[in-house]
Amino acid sequence: MRKFLLAAGVAALAIATPAFADKGGGGHGGGNGGGGGQKADRAQGGGGQSMKAERGNGGGHQMRQMSNDSGGNGKDHGGGGKAMRQASGDIRAHGHGAQKDLRQAQAHAMREQKSHGNAGHAMREMRADNHRRVEDKNRGLARIEHPRDDNYGQVRIVRRDFNDGLRGLANNCPPGLDKKDNGCLPPGQAAKLLGARLQSNFAETLLPYQYRSWYRDDQQHFYRAGDGYIYQVNRSNNLIDGLIPLFGSGNYYSLGDQWPQSYDFYNVPYQYRDYYADTGGYDYRYSDGAIYRLNSNSGVIDGIVALLAGDLGVGQQLPMGYDAYNVPLDYRDRYYDTADNWYRYNDGYIYQVDPKTRLISAVINAIV
Amino acid sequence: MRPALTIFAVASAFGLAGCGSNSDNQSAPKSEAARDAAGDKTIASGLGDGDRKFADAAKAAGLDATLAGPGPYTVLVPTDAAFDKLPAGALDTLMKAEARPQLTKVLTGHILPGAILTADIAKAIDNSKGKATLATVGNGTLTATREGGKIVLSDAAGGKAVIGAADDKRSNGVVHHIDGVLMPS
Numbered sequence: 001m002r003k004f005l006l007a008a009g010v011a012a013l014a015i016a017t018p019a020f021a022d023k024g025g026g027g028h029g030g031g032n033g034g035g036g037g038q039k040a041d042r043a044q045g046g047g048g049q050s051m052k053a054e055r056g057n058g059g060g061h062q063m064r065q066m067s068n069d070s071g072g073n074g075k076d077h078g079g080g081g082k083a084m085r086q087a088s089g090d091i092r093a094h095g096h097g098a099q100k101d102l103r104q105a106q107a108h109a110m111r112e113q114k115s116h117g118n119a120g121h122a123m124r125e126m127r128a129d130n131h132r133r134v135e136d137k138n139r140g141l142a143r144i145e146h147p148r149d150d151n152y153g154q155v156r157i158v159r160r161d162f163n164d165g166l167r168g169l170a171n172n173c174p175p176g177l178d179k180k181d182n183g184c185l186p187p188g189q190a191a192k193l194l195g196a197r198l199q200s201n202f203a204e205t206l207l208p209y210q211y212r213s214w215y216r217d218d219q220q221h222f223y224r225a226g227d228g229y230i231y232q233v234n235r236s237n238n239l240i241d242g243l244i245p246l247f248g249s250g251n252y253y254s255l256g257d258q259w260p261q262s263y264d265f266y267n268v269p270y271q272y273r274d275y276y277a278d279t280g281g282y283d284y285r286y287s288d289g290a291i292y293r294l295n296s297n298s299g300v301i302d303g304i305v306a307l308l309a310g311d312l313g314v315g316q317q318l319p320m321g322y323d324a325y326n327v328p329l330d331y332r333d334r335y336y337d338t339a340d341n342w343y344r345y346n347d348g349y350i351y352q353v354d355p356k357t358r359l360i361s362a363v364i365n366a367i368v
Numbered sequence: 369m370r371p372a373l374t375i376f377a378v379a380s381a382f383g384l385a386g387c388g389s390n391s392d393n394q395s396a397p398k399s400e401a402a403r404d405a406a407g408d409k410t411i412a413s414g415l416g417d418g419d420r421k422f423a424d425a426a427k428a429a430g431l432d433a434t435l436a437g438p439g440p441y442t443v444l445v446p447t448d449a450a451f452d453k454l455p456a457g458a459l460d461t462l463m464k465a466e467a468r469p470q471l472t473k474v475l476t477g478h479i480l481p482g483a484i485l486t487a488d489i490a491k492a493i494d495n496s497k498g499k500a501t502l503a504t505v506g507n508g509t510l511t512a513t514r515e516g517g518k519i520v521l522s523d524a525a526g527g528k529a530v531i532g533a534a535d536d537k538r539s540n541g542v543v544h545h546i547d548g549v550l551m552p553s
Contacts, residue, residue, distance in 0.1 A: 252476070254468035255430045275438060289476075289505065293433065303433035304472075307441070307505040309481040321503025323492035324512075326482030328440045329537060345440075345482035367438065 190229055191262035193240050198233050202226035209313025213349055213363055214269030215244070232265065242267060244286070252290055252304070259285055259292070259299045269308070271348035271367075276305060312346040318358045328367060335364070409539045411443050412436035419545075421451040421459065422475075428463055429472040434479075439540035441505070442480040444521065446529065446549045454549055476506030477523065477552045483542045486534045489519055508552050521546065524553035 202224045207215060211230060215223040221232050221241065232242040242265035253259075268276050268284050268291055276284035276291055283294040284305065291306040311319050322344045327335050335343040335350050342353040344360075345367070352362040412435035415423040422445050426432050435443065451459055462471045480502055489512050492500035500512045502521075511522040519531045529548030536543040 251469045252429075252472040254465075254472070255428075289507065292430075301430065304430045305433045305437050307431075307434055307476060307479060307481075309503060309505045309507070311481070311503055319503070321501045321509045323496050323500040324484050324502055325488045325491065326442065326480065326484045328483045329542075347481065367440070 190227075190243055190245070193229075193231070193243060194262070195239055195241075197238055198224060198231055198240055199226060202231065209316045210310045210346075211269075212313060213271065214347070215267075216270050232267070241265060245288075251288070253287065253292060253301050255301055255303070257301045259283075259294050259301060263287065264299065269347070272306060308347045310347065312344060312349070312351050312360055312363075314351070314360050314363050316360055318342075318344065318353050318360055331367075410436045411439070411441065411538045411541050411543055414536060414538050414543060415445065418447050418449070419445050421448045422446055425459075425463065425471060425475060429468060429475055431472070431475055435540075437540065440483045441541040442482060442484040443541060443543050444478040444480070444529070444531075444546045444550065445543055446478070446546050447532075450529065450547050450549055453547075473506055473552050474549070477504050477508045477510075477550050478546075479505045480510075481505055483537075485542060486519055486531060486544065489531075490514065493519070506552065510550065521550065523550040525551040527551050 205224050205226050206212070207223055207225045207230055211223075211225075215230060215232070217223060219235070221234060224231050224233060228245060230244040231240050232244070233239070234241045243263060244267050245263065263285070266278055266284070267286050269286060272291060276293075278284060278296065281296055283296040283299070285292050285294060286308075289308050289310055290304050291308070292301050293303040293305050294301055311321065325337050325343070326345050327343050327350055328345055331345075331350060335352075337343065337355075339355065342355050344351050344353055348367045350364045350367075351360050352364065353360050412423075412426075412432050415426075415435075423432070426435060435441070461467060462474065484502070489500065489502070492502075493512055493514050498513060502510045502512055504510065508524060513520050513522070515530075519534075520528055521531065522528050527548060527550060529546040529550055532545045532547055534544040536545075
């Protein structure tokens with residue numbers, strides 16, 4: 001078991017920095033300013049206007065500002081007094097450090113409350129050349145420090161939530177089946193949900209394991225699942241801004257296909273958002289295991305930029321097909337199989353696995 | 369996520385898709401930091417003379433962008449000779465516009481998540497009593513066994529392919545050449 005020395009005064013709880021609340025606006029200051037105008041040619045489904053406005057918003061400047069704010073100020077995250085008290089309790093239990101870390105920890109705890117046991121990752125980490133992994137066996141938490149990126153000195157928690165799967169899973173609709181009587185909404189009905197209020201019994205529903213690192217609650221949206229879809233819900237009005245079918249059409253789209261209007265909102269999984277932001281004449285959309293590149297004027301697919309296996313998630317058993325060590329070459333010096341820990345890669349993340357139980361115990365924000 | 373096979377109507381081939389009026393399709397869009405990160409020794413750029421059919425098929429499916437992206441992926445590339453072993457006309461049929469979803473599914477059955485070296489496959493075979501399973505990004509699984517010192521991959525349809533020239537490390541993954549085309553179930 002590899003152990004690292006703790007830096008003195010480092011808080012035990014992590015900081016969530018929802019710096020990238022609206023990645024759709026354009027990753028690095030090249031915001032899609034003419035969003036509304038440019039897309040006039042493309043008909044949009046219900047809620048399209050609000051989605052366009054969102055994408056037109058926020059250039060890089062706004063996002064960077066948010067990142068500074070949320071780093072040091074728990075207020076940005078909303079949440080009730082209860083969450084604050086709970087956060088304080090946790091912090092006392094850990095016996096931590098600096099005031100800055102305390103505020104960050106509170107912010108994180110409030111996000112935990114809101115996201116109901118979301119694996120609790122911070123927003124996407126910059127690609128760091130050096131990670132230091134610290135394991136706190138008493139609490140079952142792994143802390144990762146990133147000395148070289150913008151979040152230097154901050155610590156991100158990766159939580160083992162073994163019981164997550166028992167709480168409110170999305171309907172496990174069989175792929176390709178969208179008949180009414182099996183609990184999954186047909187696409188036509190689903191499309192009508194755009195701009196509607198989220199069904200109340202979905203408000204607490206966790207996303208399926210493998211999607212929790214992909215769609216993280218942030219300042220603008222939270223994500224819930226039900227009836228075969230993931231819903232992107234706008235915090236300001238609790239209306240559904242977008243839908244992501246859990247099983248989609250069950251097929252890959254072809255070059256030249258038109259992206260379906262009902263799902264035409266920026267839904268690239270978080271870990272890929274810095275690479276694939278809607279700018280430069282291209283839009284990016286995720287469906288069923290692939291990130292597609294669209295011509296932003298026509299909405300026509302002109303390439304597949306990434307393939308996602310969607311197989312691994314914290315708290316579940318390592319599925320079939322991951323017998324072989326597959327950690328990317330640059331990370332092998334840090335994450336290699338031992339008798340106590342295995343590491344497996346999926347979709348931008350390296351996961352830690354207990355070899356005896358085959359349980360995926362932690363995720364490490366790595367690659368993209 | 370198990371893709372079922374249906375056929376999409378394809379409005380047009382690449383030609384239209386390539387004619388964005390406000391984008392320069394020759395250069396990487398600035399938003400694709402991925403392309404910079406992957407460097408110039410990507411899986412896509414490493415496909416050589418004996419990999420033409422795979423490269424053409426990948427391009428037809430739009431996967432050339434994937435193989436030039438950040439990945440990382442482990443790609444089992446059937447050589448041109450491997451494609452020649454398919455029944456007469458099979459590849460032509462697959463390359464038709466209306467067969468695009470099937471073509472994409474066949475190709476993604478050759479792409480594995482992460483970077484897997486043959487040593488890793490061999491170790492998995494040993495640890496799994498002679499038979500290891502490998503997941504593809506297309507949600508299929510391949511079985512890996514060892515026969516006569518070589519690694520043999522079997523697909524869901526019962527087809528087999530042997531790994532030949534292997535462990536070509538690229539900036540965004542690893543390439544192994546195989547002598548057969550693997551088929552999804």
